[in-house]
Amino acid sequence: MEEPRYYDIRHTAGTSTHIDIDNGVVESAGTSFFDTAILRVLGSHGWGIVTIDNYSAKSRKEKDEYISQALRHAMVTVEDVALGDARSGILPMPAMKEDPASVPLEEKCSLLSGIESQARKVDGIVSTRAGYSEGSGTVSFENSSGAEFSYAICRSGYSISAVAGRNGVMQAARESEHTISGLNLRHKEDMGAKAAERAVALLDASPAKGGKMNAVLDQQLAGVFAHEAIGHASEGDLVKEGISVIKGMIGECIGSPNLTVVDDPTLHEFGFMPVDSEGVLPVRSEIIKEGVLSAYLHNRQTLAVVGDGDAGHARGQAGEVPLVRMSNTFIESGDSSYDEIISECRNGILLKGSRGGQVDPGRGVFQFNAEYGYVIENGELSKMVRDVSLSGDILKTMHNIALCGNDKKMTPGYCGKGGQSVPVTDGSPHILLKDAVVGGCGE
Amino acid sequence: MNEDKIRGLSELIIKAGNKCADEVEIFLAGGSGVVTQLKGDLIGEAGGSESFGIGIRLIKDGKIGSSTTGNPERWQECLAAAEASAKLATGQKWEGLPSPVPLSDIDLDIFDSSLKPDISAASSLIEEMKEGASEFDVNIAGGGSSFGTGYSVIVNSEGVFYSREKSRVSVSLEAISGTSTGYEFDSACFNDRIDAKETGKQAAFLAAHSVDAEEIESGQYDVIFSPIAFSQILGSVLLPSFSGRNVHSNRSFLAGKMGEQVFDECLCIYDDPTDGQGSTLLDAEGVPTRRIDFVEEGVLKSFAYDLKTAYRYGEESTGSAKRGGAGGLPSIGMHNLHVDGKRSNVFDEKALYVQDVVGAHTANAITGDFSLELSNTSWMESGEYGSAVRSAMVSGNFFEMMKDIAGLSESSREIGSSKIPSVRFNGIQIIGK
Numbered sequence: 001m002e003e004p005r006y007y008d009i010r011h012t013a014g015t016s017t018h019i020d021i022d023n024g025v026v027e028s029a030g031t032s033f034f035d036t037a038i039l040r041v042l043g044s045h046g047w048g049i050v051t052i053d054n055y056s057a058k059s060r061k062e063k064d065e066y067i068s069q070a071l072r073h074a075m076v077t078v079e080d081v082a083l084g085d086a087r088s089g090i091l092p093m094p095a096m097k098e099d100p101a102s103v104p105l106e107e108k109c110s111l112l113s114g115i116e117s118q119a120r121k122v123d124g125i126v127s128t129r130a131g132y133s134e135g136s137g138t139v140s141f142e143n144s145s146g147a148e149f150s151y152a153i154c155r156s157g158y159s160i161s162a163v164a165g166r167n168g169v170m171q172a173a174r175e176s177e178h179t180i181s182g183l184n185l186r187h188k189e190d191m192g193a194k195a196a197e198r199a200v201a202l203l204d205a206s207p208a209k210g211g212k213m214n215a216v217l218d219q220q221l222a223g224v225f226a227h228e229a230i231g232h233a234s235e236g237d238l239v240k241e242g243i244s245v246i247k248g249m250i251g252e253c254i255g256s257p258n259l260t261v262v263d264d265p266t267l268h269e270f271g272f273m274p275v276d277s278e279g280v281l282p283v284r285s286e287i288i289k290e291g292v293l294s295a296y297l298h299n300r301q302t303l304a305v306v307g308d309g310d311a312g313h314a315r316g317q318a319g320e321v322p323l324v325r326m327s328n329t330f331i332e333s334g335d336s337s338y339d340e341i342i343s344e345c346r347n348g349i350l351l352k353g354s355r356g357g358q359v360d361p362g363r364g365v366f367q368f369n370a371e372y373g374y375v376i377e378n379g380e381l382s383k384m385v386r387d388v389s390l391s392g393d394i395l396k397t398m399h400n401i402a403l404c405g406n407d408k409k410m411t412p413g414y415c416g417k418g419g420q421s422v423p424v425t426d427g428s429p430h431i432l433l434k435d436a437v438v439g440g441c442g443e
Numbered sequence: 444m445n446e447d448k449i450r451g452l453s454e455l456i457i458k459a460g461n462k463c464a465d466e467v468e469i470f471l472a473g474g475s476g477v478v479t480q481l482k483g484d485l486i487g488e489a490g491g492s493e494s495f496g497i498g499i500r501l502i503k504d505g506k507i508g509s510s511t512t513g514n515p516e517r518w519q520e521c522l523a524a525a526e527a528s529a530k531l532a533t534g535q536k537w538e539g540l541p542s543p544v545p546l547s548d549i550d551l552d553i554f555d556s557s558l559k560p561d562i563s564a565a566s567s568l569i570e571e572m573k574e575g576a577s578e579f580d581v582n583i584a585g586g587g588s589s590f591g592t593g594y595s596v597i598v599n600s601e602g603v604f605y606s607r608e609k610s611r612v613s614v615s616l617e618a619i620s621g622t623s624t625g626y627e628f629d630s631a632c633f634n635d636r637i638d639a640k641e642t643g644k645q646a647a648f649l650a651a652h653s654v655d656a657e658e659i660e661s662g663q664y665d666v667i668f669s670p671i672a673f674s675q676i677l678g679s680v681l682l683p684s685f686s687g688r689n690v691h692s693n694r695s696f697l698a699g700k701m702g703e704q705v706f707d708e709c710l711c712i713y714d715d716p717t718d719g720q721g722s723t724l725l726d727a728e729g730v731p732t733r734r735i736d737f738v739e740e741g742v743l744k745s746f747a748y749d750l751k752t753a754y755r756y757g758e759e760s761t762g763s764a765k766r767g768g769a770g771g772l773p774s775i776g777m778h779n780l781h782v783d784g785k786r787s788n789v790f791d792e793k794a795l796y797v798q799d800v801v802g803a804h805t806a807n808a809i810t811g812d813f814s815l816e817l818s819n820t821s822w823m824e825s826g827e828y829g830s831a832v833r834s835a836m837v838s839g840n841f842f843e844m845m846k847d848i849a850g851l852s853e854s855s856r857e858i859g860s861s862k863i864p865s866v867r868f869n870g871i872q873i874i875g876k
Contacts, residue, residue: 030528049490079487367816369805387812439814
């Protein structure tokens, strides 16, 4: 049997806790257990992989058998994989203010219930639902080069959604917050009220009118733009496989000179990781600097093939193969004030909040939905609108960023790719987009 | 884990669970599989996995507690967590877990005993797809193939013991030409029911055909949604509104409309639990499944219930409990969704044929409003592809649109456990560039 050229094992074990409160009823609340590992082996060509449940219980002998099994799988691969050099290492974990795992489930349940009941108190609300999730565990990494790391992390957060109804018309709004810095359920009752009040306000909003217009994106939606439209296209695996519109464009001016986009896994935000899923020390990568494409995000393999950027962006869900992923992605603040941006927009639309987005990085097309917005007339906000989306061509849109605000804000969430979901933070100041394609079904 | 071991383990758990709860339910699932991943046009990753999990639910005084674990040795810890969980849940009206009933011996047609998770068979599927794709001048950007077999078992303290074996083979391919992309996929329970070559050919065709795409002016157009595009919007917007839980929690557009003509009379929507890749005789709570006609000729006839929701609101479970795996709690879902009704030739008259949409999950499930980017859209007339459209958005209100359907295509496509036709709507709003 041939020897592996390289192997690594990433083992994740811990507990996940959830609470689901639906219209005042605790539907379910409880704790479950996970313990899974992913083993990757480099055969003479490509990767052989084995996923192992209950890894803690496995003997050294069994682990060696898994390595042989992965090597056998690798025999059908034909891609010649080489790994780029990258500095291995681990950053210290930031301290938590209050470890969620140390707070009794009963207390967390009652705190969440407090948020949910505030939403139900608002006049016009017909349905409320609150959720809490907490994943607490240890990630251990070892590879055949002798690198070995282990860290404990707890990610937790809540969401509250409220539905308002009147004369057969319904509207919904949602608030959520996720963090790595400890329990975030205390003194959050206002968030329940905030979601509920917005749902009620949306009852009186009209559907947005679609078309080409100037658009101001709030910090959350512009953060989604940074993530969907720019971040994904800069992922080294997409560049390597030829499905990114910004492949081969390093050094070129691909956006407005006031646009700088960064992915920084070292920030103590929700997308923070002390070490990446290949044992590489995470680094800040400036994807676009003042409009010029300066780096791709990489794992060791895509770094070796594509170059131009940094490894340290490999991330995998527990028990899953690491992929090139974003962590904390944001557009840097510019120097315009919010008032200047609205005024400069003249006639157009302010898009606020996000119901998510999607991108086809090969075609260079993105789509995302705002939760609500306001029509801008003569440089001032007028009526509220709902169900408004934005789509466009990535390259064209980046040149159309006319102004960047000075009010950057980060919003935590989750990002899906290849069937895996990982925690991320997106951020941005308010930005002004000229000639944006806005979707809506209003007249 | 073999059946004797599963029976032994579940007896232990039920015995211990009976001491601290009124009723006990155990869901076990396991399986093994192999997968290959194309990186560009070369297989870069090949892997195998073995999975196992146990989910325990306890019911005490109408309070339902649950926990899951992947480690059979640690079932006691899992049981204790389920007991703690039951203490926190709000109590509700509960009339008991189901008892065993005689089951039909119908062949569910979801297990291919000849299918073995074999890595070289998975890599031959890749070759077949590549051969299909070679008919067009495109590059292969990615894709994959997988083989898997698995089992799930539902056991409860009332005596239910139901196990089900299932196999699955799947392929997908992504092709690109310039900045024109095309994606296709297929899955089946049986190895000989998948056409990898055709999947590859279609992905390549889509990428090649959209190369010379043209812009489109904003306006009202006749639009045909492919089964894929239609199922994406359907899944995000309509399916959640059939859930009894959403209906009674005021989160469903269809609440209070039972018996009304809610959609076009050409439309029928039903769940047939014995016709499709999701077939099962008992649902994930051990309740016998049955055909559920949600919409008959446009009239709303039924909602879907699991036990908890049914007991709470004085309804009957429709056998609609589903689990994502052993790690998931039961929730209301579809076994085999069918969209059916009066069929016609929808492709004759000129229309925009939408292969796929980008961002269906951003649609508003409560109101039905959506505005989505189109993918691989072409003019189509007399069943022939015409020129492709570069980029555009489609927007509207899905519930309104469904009141006036211009036709369902004569054939349906199997997408996972669903069977869906192409659906034509006339006068839909398109936002061009």
